[in-house]
Amino acid sequence: MLLRQSQVKLLICAILLFFILSLLSMFQVITSKCNNSAAECSCKDTKSHKDVVDTPTKDISDHKLCIIVPFRDRFEELLEFAPYMKTFLHNQAVQNEVWVVNQADKFRFNRAYLINVGFHESSPSCDYIAMHDVDLLPQNPDLLYKYPEKGPLHISSSELHPKYDYPTFLGGILLISRQHYAQVDGMSNKYWGWGQEDDEFYVRMRQAGISIDRPAGIRTGREGSFRHTHSSKERKRDNAKCYNQRNLTRRRDRQTGLSTTFYKVGSKKQLVVDGAAVNFLDIQLECDRLITPWCNCTGAPPDKNTPDRTRDEDVVVPLLRKNKKTVT
Numbered sequence: 411m412l413l414r415q416s417q418v419k420l421l422i423c424a425i426l427l428f429f430i431l432s433l434l435s436m437f438q439v440i441t442s443k444c445n446n447s448a449a450e451c452s453c454k455d456t457k458s459h460k461d462v463v464d465t466p467t468k469d470i471s472d473h474k475l476c477i478i479v480p481f482r483d484r485f486e487e488l489l490e491f492a493p494y495m496k497t498f499l500h501n502q503a504v505q506n507e508v509w510v511v512n513q514a515d516k517f518r519f520n521r522a523y524l525i526n527v528g529f530h531e532s533s534p535s536c537d538y539i540a541m542h543d544v545d546l547l548p549q550n551p552d553l554l555y556k557y558p559e560k561g562p563l564h565i566s567s568s569e570l571h572p573k574y575d576y577p578t579f580l581g582g583i584l585l586i587s588r589q590h591y592a593q594v595d596g597m598s599n600k601y602w603g604w605g606q607e608d609d610e611f612y613v614r615m616r617q618a619g620i621s622i623d624r625p626a627g628i629r630t631g632r633e634g635s636f637r638h639t640h641s642s643k644e645r646k647r648d649n650a651k652c653y654n655q656r657n658l659t660r661r662r663d664r665q666t667g668l669s670t671t672f673y674k675v676g677s678k679k680q681l682v683v684d685g686a687a688v689n690f691l692d693i694q695l696e697c698d699r700l701i702t703p704w705c706n707c708t709g710a711p712p713d714k715n716t717p718d719r720t721r722d723e724d725v726v727v728p729l730l731r732k733n734k735k736t737v738t
Contacts, residue, residue: 470503470505471503471504471505471556471557473505473537473538473556473557474505474506474507474533474535474536474537474538475499475504475505475506475507475536475538475539475540475555475557475585476506476507476509476528476532476533476536476538476539476540477495477506477507477508477509477539477540477542478509478511478524478525478528478529478532478539478540478541478542479491479508479509479510479511479528479542479543479544480511480513480519480521480522480524480525480528480541480543481510481511481512481513481524481544482512482513482519484544484545487544487545487639488510488544488683488688489683489684490547490639491544491545491547492508492683492684492686492688493683493684493685493686494547495508495547495686496685496686496687498547498548498551498555499555501551502551502554502555502556504555504556506536506555507532507533507536507687507689508686508687508688508689509528509531509532509689509691510544510688510689510690510691511524511525511527511528511531511691511693512690512691512692512693513693513695514676514692514693514694515693515694515695516706517602517695517697517705517706518602518603518648518650518704518705518706518707519602519603519604519648520599520601520602520607520695520705521601521607522596522597522598522599522601522607522608522610522611523597523599523601523671523673523695524693524695525541525596525597526596526597526599526667526668526671527671527673527691527693527695528691529588529591529596529668530668530671531675531678531691532689536588537557537587537588538557538558538585538586538587538588539585539586539588539591540555540565540583540584540585541583541584541586542583543581543582543583545638545639546566546582546583546636546637546638546639547636547637547639548565548583548635548636549630549634549635549636549637550628550630550634550635552625552627552628553565553625553628553635554625555585557585557587558585558586558587558623560621560623561590561620561621561622561623562584562585562586562587562590562615562620562622562623563584563585563586563622563623563624563625564580564582564583564584564585564622564623564624565582565583565584565585565625566581566582566583566584566635566636567579567624567625569624569628569631569632570625570628570630570631570632570635570636571632571635571636572632572633572635572636572637572638573638575632576728576729576730578609578612578728579608579609579728580608580609580611580612580622581608582636584608590615590620591668592668593618593620594611594614594615594618594620594667595614595667595668595669596667596668596669596671597610597611597614597667597668598610598611598614598662598663598666598667599663599666599667599670599671599702600658600659600663600665600666600701600702601659602697602702602704602705602706603648603649603650603651603655603704603707604647604648604649605647605649606659606726606727609726609727609728610659610662610663610726612726613662613723613724613725613726614662617662617723650707650712651704651707651712651713652703652704652707652710652711652712652713653703653704653710653711653713654713654715655704655713656713656715656717657715657717657718659726660718660725660726660727661722661724661725661726662724662725662726665701666701672695672696673693673694673695673696674693674694674696675691675692675693676691676692676693676694677691677692678690678691678692679691679692
């Protein structure tokens with residue numbers, strides 16, 4: 411049977427209409443599936459993002475800490491110290507800056523003098539400082555670097571330090587407000603070479619009536635609270651004594667301190683060590699040879715003077731336990 415031309419046109423239109431409706435139906439189904447799939451993906455992404463954002467963090471303190479690191483020839487330790495402390499303090503939400511004070515002169519190392527320089531040169535926006543050895547890393551997250559409200563806080567106390575355990579020990583890591591540090595005129599500048607500058611600082615604070623707080627409730631003891639990266643075999647201490655150094659540094663120094671800190675800044679650099687910002691200062695200290703000729707013992711007469719063993723409230727040399735080597 412032959413179809414008329416009008417009937418053929420009608421049939422073609424019907425077929426085209428059916429084809430178009432079929433395509434629209436298929437597109438709607440596909441679009442619906444894609445939307446559902448996208449919604450599922452969106453939910454998963456949102457949940458994952460929420461896990462990161464909602465991770466509990468401590469509130470940022472209004473206080474700011476300047477970590478002052480007295481330094482010379484310790485770049486291996488610094489490469490570990492800077493990123494480690496960045497993470498450690500980030501986890502405690504402690505605002506901080508790291509100031510490495512590098513002794514660039516030819517004199518013997520003077521830790522206390524460098525800390526005084528760091529106090530002067532570091533940001534005034536820091537209302538407290540940490541006197542911090544570069545080779546001592548806190549391992550217990552409960553060792554808090556927050557602002558010491560009660561007074562100076564000796565983080566590496568004699569109960570926790572891996573090496574030093576006498577009761578008046580004050581070295582390693584000490585947190586102190588700028589106000590308290592200035593109150594005792596900082597540290598003595600007389601201690602060239604290794605040792606006793608922190609013992610002298612202890613006497614300053616004791617005589618000023620400033621009590622020293624220590625961490626409480628730390629259960630990791632000497633073995634697990636800190637990691638001491640110093641090797642006495644590879645880096646020997648400068649224990650030399652020349653002129654009359656031993657007797658003249660035996661008592662509290664009332665001549666030098668923060669107010670008599672004289673130095674030159676060779677350079678100031680901002681370094682980044684594995685993402686950790688470090689303010690690095692090259693410092694040249696000044697030595698008054700009339701007061702401390704032992705700033706350089708090269709070619710100098712060794713200290714063979716009769717030791718002064720008298721004791722009074724100004725003596726800084728600690729009394730050690732009987733099972734330790736006697737120091738008087």
